Amino acid sequence: MELHPGVRYLHIGCDEVFQMGECSRCRVVQRDKLFLSHVASVASFVRRKYTHAATNQPVIPIIWHDMLLHFSSQTMEEFRIGELVEPMVRTLTHYRLAMPFGKGSCHKRQNHKRRSVTTK
Numbered sequence: 001m002e003l004h005p006g007v008r009y010l011h012i013g014c015d016e017v018f019q020m021g022e023c024s025r026c027r028v029v030q031r032d033k034l035f036l037s038h039v040a041s042v043a044s045f046v047r048r049k050y051t052h053a054a055t056n057q058p059v060i061p062i063i064w065h066d067m068l069l070h071f072s073s074q075t076m077e078e079f080r081i082g083e084l085v086e087p088m089v090r091t092l093t094h095y096r097l098a099m100p101f102g103k104g105s106c107h108k109r110q111n112h113k114r115r116s117v118t119t120k
């Protein structure tokens with residue numbers, strides 16, 4: 001973050017998570033909850049630690065939208081995912097931030113959704 005002063009967003013990755021919940025401590029936790037608790041923890045840290053200078057608002061963590069597609073709204077609400085991260089829609093040609101869950105819509109959102117289906 002020191003190398004990128006003034007950034008408004010920070011991509012926290014969390015993509016292609018295949019090895020998770022394998023140790024004896026994590027095996028007892030449901031995989032969805034293990035993943036979302038990690039996302040919530042990292043996103044909360046980013047929001048607490050970094051501020052966007054121009055707006056004096058917390059830096060907004062970004063996560064790939066496809067990593068969240070299979071979770072129920074109830075599970076995501078349990079971990080406050082909608083309040084903590086912005087989903088970034090993945091397409092073959094470019095990336096674009098989606099609007100916060102359930103709020104408004106991106107002017108090209110339908111187009112991006114349709115294209116993103118073909119990426120995986």
Ligand SMILES: [Zn+2]
Pocket residue numbers: 021022023024025026027
């Ligand atoms: Zn573990």
